Amino acid sequence: MDLAVALYVVPTPIGNLADITQRALDVLQQVSLIACEDTRHSGKLLSHFGIETKKIALHDHNERDRAKDIIKLLADAQSVALISDAGTPLISDPGYHLVSQVRQAGYKVIPLPGACAAITALSASGLPSDRFSFEGFLPAKEKGRLDKLAALREDPRTLIFYESPHRIVHSLKSIVTALGDDRQIVMAREVTKTFETFLSGDAQSVLAQVEADPNQQKGEIVLMCHGHRSEETADIPAVAIETLSLLSTELPLKKAAALAAQIHGLKKNALYKHGLSIGL
């Protein structure tokens, strides 16, 4: 592979090493330098794949200075790759200042597609994926968390948060308070790893499951919340949505909505509209 002179933004696996792409390996092998969020952490990954390219550390505290050094290398026709500890650089990871400075200096930035916890989790969540908002980490302090969630309460898009295992219970409690105990949520934990788990249900029931099981308070977590639903569809209980989803795998949506409405004593129009909104 002939490498164009550029800064390459290279995703790395979020748990399962087999998720690295062939193109990522080729680029990491051929660039002059790899800028890593943490050289020791990435050193393990790179040596697993037999990559011996020179590394430098690029993190939140030295990113602006490092950008100047990297621009000098690009001016000298040398290519550089940017990786973070896991997943796609810049997504709740360093790299934004580097990429914007390299672009401003007139050099090419070439992105490679690859692992990203938010997108991987969303793709299997069962929540609407036609519109979503990635919100990164919720604030650590309760007041900040509640303020942020209150500002998102009416947002109709699926909300995606990254969460640490130490704060998961606090964040779920804040979601119950700010978005309501009946907000549909999906908690994706240890995605692509041995203990991958998806918990779903209303916020109160997911909180109860997580509180009751210390294993659910371990590992890496993506928390996703159904977007705000209009008055008409807000009252549809989770169990009716499950019935509707199941029936719609065998029947046209109109028929599925009519049957689900009969089973749960609800309005078929509301179920039909909801089915359309979640892409059934």
Ligand code: SAM
């Ligand atoms: N840049 C990364 C990406 O593309 O996903 C995210 C980096 S951010 C510092 C780390 C957070 O991503 C974790 O705290 C967790 O919320 C989420 N995450 C990373 N790997 C994950 C996994 N295997 N399963 C679930 N969440 C994960």
